[in-house]
Amino acid sequence: MVSRRLAPWATAALAFVSAAPGVAQDADADLAQALEDEARQVALVARLSESVAAVFPGEDPGQGGGSGVLIDPRGYVLTNFHVSGVAQVLTVGLSDGRTYRARLLGIDPGGDIALLRLIDERTFRAVPLGDSDSLQVGERVYAMGNPFLLAEDYTPTVTEGVISGLHRYRDASGSSDLVYGDSIQIDASINPGNSGGPLFRGDGTLLGINGLGGFRPDRGRVNVGVGFAASINQIKNFLWDLRACRQCQHGTMNATVRDQTTPTGQTQLVVDAIGRESAAYRAGLRLGDVLRTFNGVELSNQNHLLTYVSRLPAGRRVRLGVERAREDGAGVFEVEASFRLEPLWSGPRRGEWRPDPDLVTAETEGLLAAYRATSPARAYAVEGTLTRADGTSVRQLIRVDGLRVRVETGTLGEAQVEVYDGAEGWVQRSGEAPQALPPARRDQLAGTRHALLGAQDPEQQRSLAALELTGGDALGAQRVARLEVRDQAGRKRLLYFDALDLGFAGLAYPQGEGWVEERWRAVDGRLTVTRVDFESGALLETLEGSYAPGPQPEGSFAPEEVR
Amino acid sequence: MRLTCFAVLGVALGAPLAAQSRDEGALERVTKRAIERVAVGVVEIEALGGLEEAFQAPTNEAGAEEGILARKGFKQAYGPSTGLVVREDGWILTSTFFLRRKPRHLIVTTHDGKSYLATLAGQDEARALCLLKVQAKGLTPVTWAAPEALRVGRYAIALGRGLGYEHLAVSRGIVSGLNRIGGRALQSSAAISPMNYGGPLVSLEGEVLGILVPLSMQGGQASVEIYDSGIGFAIPAVDAVAAIPRLSKAGVLRPGFLGVVPDPLSQDGVRIAQVSPGSPAAQAGLEPGDTITAVGERAVERAWQLRHALGAHYAGDEVELSVSRGTERKTLTLTLGAPPGAGK
Amino acid sequence: MNSRGPVRRTLGCALGLTLCATLPAFGQAIDPLERAWPAVVKVYGAGGFQGVPAYGSGVIVDARGFVLTAWSIALRTPSLRAVDVDGRSYPAVIWRADPGLGVALLKLELPVGGLGAAKVELRPLALGRSEAVSPGDTIYTLGNPFGFVYGAERVAVQRGVVTTVGAPQEDARVLNLPERLPRLILHDAPHNPGTQGGPLLTRSGELVGICGRIVESRATNTLLNFAVPTELLRDFVREAITWRSPNPDPPRPPAESAAGPPVTGLRLLRAHLVRSPLAYVERVVPESPAARAGFEPDDLVFRLAGRTIRSCRDYDQVLESLAAGQEVEVVVKRGPALITLRLRLEAP
Known part of the structure; x- marks a missing residue:
């Protein structure tokens, strides 16, 4: 009785052929095409299933829970915070039918994300992170997970649908903290238990974490075709904080805006409250300002702004384009305000949730090991042009070897040479005798060298007071990991590592009253170092030139060599 | 060598942008042909009489917007159900959905509008299936898909006659999962409800992957909450086909009951936590602490595997259990009972 | 704020490269949708009470500001307005309503131009050919479920996909369905409060229907997602936009004839039994059409003029909808058989 070809078909097909000659061939081609696409879908789903997890807080599988997805072969699993809670130990079921123990690393209560790590020696099949900003509305997507804990064998449920909307801002009523800031709306079926599960694109990349469903009260708590996933591009902004075992904080401008309809029917955003102590106020934002752009993108309404702010962690720098009425009433003028977002505390109160310090250490060591495996240069030389914010420029030559550093600035007749030999420092200007470096400058050079060497070298690391992965940041468009370093003298540095290849990406250090953020970009032996104000991002200076790794002449760091 | 760090990049899975290259037009045309092929074997079933509907029509638009579910007196749907012609001489397989109303008359109407009085030949309480017989010859049976055709991620077209025999109701989703509800059902994201219970879940080739049934994850009959929720169930073709000869003879098939409570944390073999007194397990001498390692030829390591292995059997079936107690290993043959309280 | 200088100097130095990752715009859509989007508006009425949503969707069908939407009592408000894809909000009036068809045509009040008011160019969507739609077709709907997007x-x-096209036999048992829809399109795309009034598009982006309000089938206890096919709207729109002023009052339905249902001579068993709503024949009036057709007592009427009869009430309803003078088929169950009788209906 089970057979692939039976008589009734033959007659149906015959009737079809006689009615429309030639159509049958097209029909065969259609079927072949559709089956080929379908086979691809089946293969994709089978492969992705291996990376989808059933997540149960605690040690007992089956006692409530949700879903998750493996994003790294070493066992990192993304899920929803409302699935993991603050359970230190979780049980994770994979499609091989087995369960694994997992530890909770970091949480993002505001964005409803948590990061787990499976405790197992094996490597896992992980999925690549996609780019949720390149999506198109209407594009086909797949949601996977374990709704209603249906899968006793932990094989995930897969549903298929399309992108209904992008960059949606939804706050989940009922739990005030929870915000789906930059979320993806889908019409694929999402049900209780799907929470924490992945949303995939047709190419198998991860687009987001499903976690919020629209429900109709008269239909019970089941899918109605309105589901929301936290977008992966938002999650990427928090990944290093999560891996650093932090309780992530989303950013706030400490100002509120409201939509105002203009006489022409347009909507504009008006600042209607702002904290006097806020960074935004310090940066110049004022009551009544009309917000035009956020990081260069035109804003259309309040949801739009909320989407962009809430996809960023606290401490991320933003730039607002503002329109302000002239005092004399004669039109408007434009200003810009640039500042770092302040924390919008959400989730467990301070101190209520603490990660295991051993986990932080393990993650820090893991990152350092990966960085050291890139064979970073202990010695190098940079020669180029230093351009200051006022447009003036000067030649600069920097030599570094281990702890020692020599900075030669200026040209013949106007040169200045600064040397730090690992203990003492000197400065010599043209035509003057060498003298001791001012202590602030010496500390600046020393602190940076100790910090960088500590990251490069396990021996040097031991001489530091602290070296810890503390989260992530962004240098321009580049997402970076941030290590916080303190040496024995109490000097603090932030080191940034490019999230993609773990190359050195920059650092931050105190200077004068504030801090300087320094961004390094090396391409084919050319190096660009950009120094900006840590808070506002205002450009201080850039250094562009050649970069040559390798040992430096021994004598260059001795004071008597200074001419 | 540079290690890839946190984000696993550059490991492109599958053909790049497979979704975008897809030809929606081909899918649409193939879907419609598949519907056409199966339609002739999909019948309407009217169940008349029996329990009265308790329904008060709203008197205004606002009342109607409230939704019938919120209203008192709501009872099960009374509309037409759907069935599949499984043999040309008048055997119709359908779901037990309408039996709950204890109808007095069953009338089957085929795609061409011909109506037949039907009798209930048998029902499968474990899978919510029932078999009807009408006096007819020359009906066109549906074509069942081969077992290997059933794969997660395949398109699944749900068909029903819930709008009347002259309208085939179509919805499309994919096969979402296998081995659900104790291993008895496949899961699909197509809209599944009384509109198509008893109807087929059809592949792009126009073959029946499974028959849609009102099972629910909570056990018992699916209720209105999960209608069209993207979670619906069907009995796979291979199991439905296997049930037909038994249904035509047996009358009522009940789920097989062993009478053990397995330890949910069992890893290598299913440890028995409790044995129900008087159950087939108790009669066969199983005790708490015993470990079941196989049902027939099927090895079982975890509790769900035991449930799935037993789920394949009905009450009255003889099964062979491999059991270990301490170092002792033995094989027991026992006859599964019906769950306490099942049937009347 | 006396001078913009200091502000600019202290705030304005951030370079492009210190920005965070380039931010996305609202997102592009796949081709057919990209074309339809500019024609979709969000409609805001005066609902929000008793489950009638105040928000909905609509489709611009004419550049002069005509918008098709689903009929709802929520539209009857002086504060009716619509918001287009660029976030412009327009006051609107009901230009013409047809509750029987389940649709209304709105007219947006476009800015007249001049000082401070940019000239608005609407991008309407033409009514497509719904006649070509059939079950299994891929469709898209656009709308504002739960009303949570704005501006x-x-x-x-x-x-x-299209579930079915036509006038389902069950329509009389569907709650809240517009009364005079000879044909409708049912589909399985998600449909929620706020989606009503939005467009139903084919996979190539052709407008083939206007999404209706949420209705429920009593027969199946399911929600039906229906759209009013454009073939029923062409004349409605064509005629209404020629009017010079709004005429929101719905056309009166034709007066019911007071004559009552046609005569058959069948007497059903209407004993006040709790359990039997079935349409059993109790008596056949001699010399009546029923007698001539061959009815007998104890026959169970199962189908009348193609409609399934599950109860005496069904029988009455169907009979009322039939005109005297016609001959209809009646399927009855008599003993162990179903037989078909031909019944000529007579004027009362």
Whole structure:
């Protein structure tokens, strides 16, 4: 009785052929095409299933829970915070039918994300992170997970649908903290238990974490075709904080805006409250300002702004384009305000949730090991042009070897040479005798060298007071990991590592009253170092030139060599 | 060598942008042909009489917007159900959905509008299936898909006659999962409800992957909450086909009951936590602490595997259990009972 | 704020490269939808009470500001307005309503131009050929489920297939369905409060229907997602836009004839039994059409003029809808058989 070809078909097909000659061939081609696409879908789903997890807080599988997805072969699993809670130990079921123990690393209560790590020696099949900003509305997507804990064998449920909307801002009523800031709306079926599960694109990349469903009260708590996933591009902004075992904080401008309809029917955003102590106020934002752009993108309404702010962690720098009425009433003028977002505390109160310090250490060591495996240069030389914010420029030559550093600035007749030999420092200007470096400058050079060497070298690391992965940041468009370093003298540095290849990406250090953020970009032996104000991002200076790794002449760091 | 760090990049899975290259037009045309092929074997079933509907029509638009579910007196749907012609001489397989109303008359109407009085030949309480017989010859049976055709991620077209025999109701989703509800059902994201219970879940080739049934994850009959929720169930073709000869003879098939409570944390073999007194397990001498390692030829390591292995059997079936107690290993043959309280 | 100078100097130095990752705009859509989007508006009426949503969707069908939407009592408000894809909000009036068809045509009040008011160019969507739609077709709907997007935010897109096309036999048992819909399109794309009034598009983006309000089938206890096919709307729109002023009052339905249902001579068993709503024949009036057709007592009427009869009430309803003078088929169950009788209906 089970057979692939039976008589009734033959007659149906015959009737079809006689009615429309030639159509049958097209029909065969259609079927072949559709089956080929379908086979691809089946293969994709089978492969992705291996990376989808059933997540149960605690040690007992089956006692409530949700879903998750493996994003790294070493066992990192993304899920929803409302699935993991603050359970230190979780049980994770994979499609091989087995369960694994997992530890909770970091949480993002505001964005409803948590990061787990499976405790197992094996490597896992992980999925690549996609780019949720390149999506198109209407594009086909797949949601996977374990709704209603249906899968006793932990094989995930897969549903298929399309992108209904992008960059949606939804706050989940009922739990005030929870915000789906930059979320993806889908019409694929999402049900209780799907929470924490992945949303995939047709190419198998991860687009987001499903976690919020629209429900109709008269239909019970089941899918109605309105589901929301936290977008992966938002999650990427928090990944290093999560891996650093932090309780992530989303950013706030400490100002509120409201939509105002203009006489022409347009909507504009008006600042209607702002904290006097806020960074935004310090940066110049004022009551009544009309917000035009956020990081260069035109804003259309309040949801739009909320989407962009809430996809960023606290401490991320933003730039607002503002329109302000002239005092004399004669039109408007434009200003810009640039500042770092302040924390919008959400989730467990301070101190209520603490990660295991051993986990932080393990993650820090893991990152350092990966960085050291890139064979970073202990010695190098940079020669180029230093351009200051006022447009003036000067030649600069920097030599570094281990702890020692020599900075030669200026040209013949106007040169200045600064040397730090690992203990003492000197400065010599043209035509003057060498003298001791001012202590602030010496500390600046020393602190940076100790910090960088500590990251490069396990021996040097031991001489530091602290070296810890503390989260992530962004240098321009580049997402970076941030290590916080303190040496024995109490000097603090932030080191940034490019999230993609773990190359050195920059650092931050105190200077004068504030801090300087320094961004390094090396391409084919050319190096660009950009120094900006840590808070506002205002450009201080850039250094562009050649970069040559390798040992430096021994004598260059001795004071008597200074001419 | 540079290690890839946190984000696993550059490991492109599958053909790049497979979704975008897809030809929606081909899918649409193939879907419609598949519907056409199966339609002739999909019948309407009217169940008349029996329990009265308790329904008060709203008197205004606002009342109607409230939704019938919120209203008192709501009872099960009374509309037409759907069935599949499984043999040309008048055997119709359908779901037990309408039996709950204890109808007095069953009338089957085929795609061409011909109506037949039907009798209930048998029902499968474990899978919510029932078999009807009408006096007819020359009906066109549906074509069942081969077992290997059933794969997660395949398109699944749900068909029903819930709008009347002259309208085939179509919805499309994919096969979402296998081995659900104790291993008895496949899961699909197509809209599944009384509109198509008893109807087929059809592949792009126009073959029946499974028959849609009102099972629910909570056990018992699916209720209105999960209608069209993207979670619906069907009995796979291979199991439905296997049930037909038994249904035509047996009358009522009940789920097989062993009478053990397995330890949910069992890893290598299913440890028995409790044995129900008087159950087939108790009669066969199983005790708490015993470990079941196989049902027939099927090895079982975890509790769900035991449930799935037993789920394949009905009450009255003889099964062979491999059991270990301490170092002792033995094989027991026992006859599964019906769950306490099942049937009347 | 005396001078912009200091502000500019202290704030304005951030370079492009210190920005965070380039931010996305609201997002592009796949081709057919990209074309339809500018024609979709969010409609705001005066609902929000008793489950009638105040928000909905609509489709611009004429550049002069005519918008098709689903009929709802929520539209009857002086504060009716619509918001287009660029976030512009327009006051609107009901130009013409047809509750029987379940639709209304709105007219947006476009800015007249001049000082401070940019000239608005609407991008309407033409009514397509719904006649070509059939079950299994891929369709998209655009709308604002639960009303949570506003301003220039784009409404939601849902995809599905056509479930069926036609006038389902069950229509009389569907709650809240517009009364005079001779044909409708049912589909399986998600449909929620706020989606009503939005467009139903084919996979190539052709407008083939206007999404209706949420209705429920009593027969199946399911929600039916229906759209009013454009073939029923062409004349409605064509005629209404020639009017010079709004005429929101719905046309009166034709007066019911007071004559009552046609005569058959069948007497059903209407004993006040709790359990039997079935249409059993109790008596056949001699010399009546029923007698001539061959009815007998104890026959169970199962189908009348193609409609399934599950109860005496069904029988009455169907009979009322039939005109005297015609001959209809009646299927009855007599003993162990179903037989078909031909019944000529007579004027009362």
